[in-house]
Amino acid sequence: MRIVIVSNLFPPDIGGPATYVPRIAQELQARGHLVTVVGGSPPGHDPRTDRDAWPFSVHRVSRGLPLPIRLLVALWVLLKTAWRADCLYVQGLSGPEMVAVLFAWVLRRPVVLKTVGDNAWEYAIRLQLTDDGIVEFQTGSYGWQVSAVRAMVRWFARRVTRLIVPSHFLGGLVQGWGVDRTSVRVVTNALTTRVASEAERLQARSTVKYELGRSGPFIVTVARLYPWKNLDVMIRLVPKFPPLATLIIIGDGPERKRLEMIIQREGLSRRVVLTGGISHAETQRYLMAADAFVLNTRYEGLSHVLLEAMGAGAPSAVSNVGGNPEVIRDEENGLLFEVDDRTGIAHAMARLLGDRELSERMRRQASVDVKAYRWPVLVEQTARTLEEAAGVRRPA
Template sequence: MKILIITGIFPPDIGGPATYVPQVATGLAQRGHQVTVLTLSDHIDYDDRGYPFQVVRLSRRQFKLWRWLYTVICIVREGRNAGVLFINGLALEASVANFLLRKPMVLKVIGDFAWERARGRGWVEDDFEDFQKKHYDLKVEALKALRAWWTRRADRVITPSRYLANWIGRWGVPEEKIITVYNAVESPGDLPPVQIPLQTSLKVVTVSRLVPWKRIDKVIEVIAGLDGTGLVIVGDGPERGRLEKLATALGVTDRIYFTGARCKEETLAFMAACDVFVLNSIYEGLPHVVLEAMILGLPVVATAVGGTPEVVEDGHNGLLIEPARDISMLRKALLTMFRPYDRLRFIDGVQETSTRFALERMIDDTENILMSVVKG
């Protein structure tokens, strides 16, 4: 089977799809399928010879309208001989291109494009669930209609959590089209050495794009009140300047380390060098980074939102907290994790949980879905 996988990010980018797409593409290629990955990239000359599949990189650094048109053209070109389109990003471009291609489409949905775009531009302040229920002005409703349109055009929709599957059904997608396939986690192998310029006895790490709904500002506020504790923030984004100013205002610049965007191997190395992983967001589809923390043996503190409770079992492999506006619950959870006995207890639970998210199971399920739409 010839498969064209379409994504907006791919290594050396970091993020869920940049981890997932190489995993699934490699697994499918190793089973004899002919796989091509088409991606936007800041590194169009990147050496992809180590992959058992073809990678087509399109420059992200173009005038946006031209980039959009060029991406559609390239999807048509690469998809002409494909048996199926597997969309992990660039959903609008892929859906438009498929008016010409008329190929079976499988779409992976890991969040709500409309909500993320509206929040990122400051058009709304509501959380994920309230956004699904409310009506807004024309521009926001247009975003909602657009993401519902391309989602309904897919022959199958894969989601990484049951939680997200339930909401997608409210976009007008028939229930029988929506299938939950949990993400997989692999042992990272040897990691590169990294330096953390913090002199604290305990180190907390968080990994994410620096956007408002990740609420990293609240993590910084908690760390400011915990003497001897440092925070490593891996990632970049529009909130970075504000977060750096907050650290300065709180007088904790010597205990907060912003690594900026790092490659996957360096990200995992920073995580492995810390004591506790924290994810304080108000929304998650199913956070792949939590699975990565677990495979590294890191105990997890996370908010009980979205698909996170499908991974983190409160009191067994981590601690779940409500996404409250005050920081007391997060502070209490971190203090619990700092006790050596409790940390070891949670690490045992983490190692048990990581076996449930096996790569072979994910590849099996994904392959079956792709083959079903081709045969159908």
């Protein structure tokens, strides 16, 4: 089967899709499918570096181009690569990915869309047009601009053959957009690292403490620096955390300068570390060194980094939204709190850092539970969905 994967993010980009796409492409290729990737690239990326880097064909659409030209380039690349495709596998609904869905719909090609959230809600949050959560946003009124984007996202979602989501929560959400429930497939994210040993955790903790020159406990969070990740709230809560605790924020994004200003203004430069974008291996090292992991986000489809924190042995406390409560059972394998509940977050950190018996019990349970999120299962479910969309029947 000829599969074209379309993603706005692809290495050297970082983030979930940039990690996921190369891995799933290689897995599908290993199953005998002919895979081509149409990937976005940062300004200045030399596409010649892709020629021998991957076991599949890669075609680039530069994000350095003005949007109208970028969309035309995406269409031209799709005409070259996807004209005879048996199925398109589209990662989200940014501009070039919308072109891919429209291309498939017009030419009546099977297309599978993987979505991990609501692009219209993220758009409204970025432009500060709403502070509502993703659930309230579905029926709220926010003016013509947001209404137009929301209608467009839902129109595109209804035009795909199959729609993959990472959680049952999101599956219910997209059905509210008018997507037929028979088209929705829940394929949960998977742990792509192995569960860390106690020796690895001790080594990581010792190394990170030495590198940072800190002796107290570490509270780690990992996120792209977007408004809905609510990292400003976490920074301002640091004085309420146990003494000597350091908050380590791993990630980069448009909120970085604002967060740096908050850290300076609040006088917290000795208690908050912004690492910026670092490698996946480095992120794993910080997670293994963590005394606690926290996510105070307004939405998560099903967090990759939460699974990785559980596998790394970091006792976790996360907001009770989206797919988080599908992974974390409160008081069993982690703690749940309401978004921006400052008292609840501070209390959770005090418990994880101060009650060793509690944190150890939940950490051990999490390391068992996370093994259910297996990569081979994700690959099988994804391959089956693509084949089903393309009308490919497997031998009985």
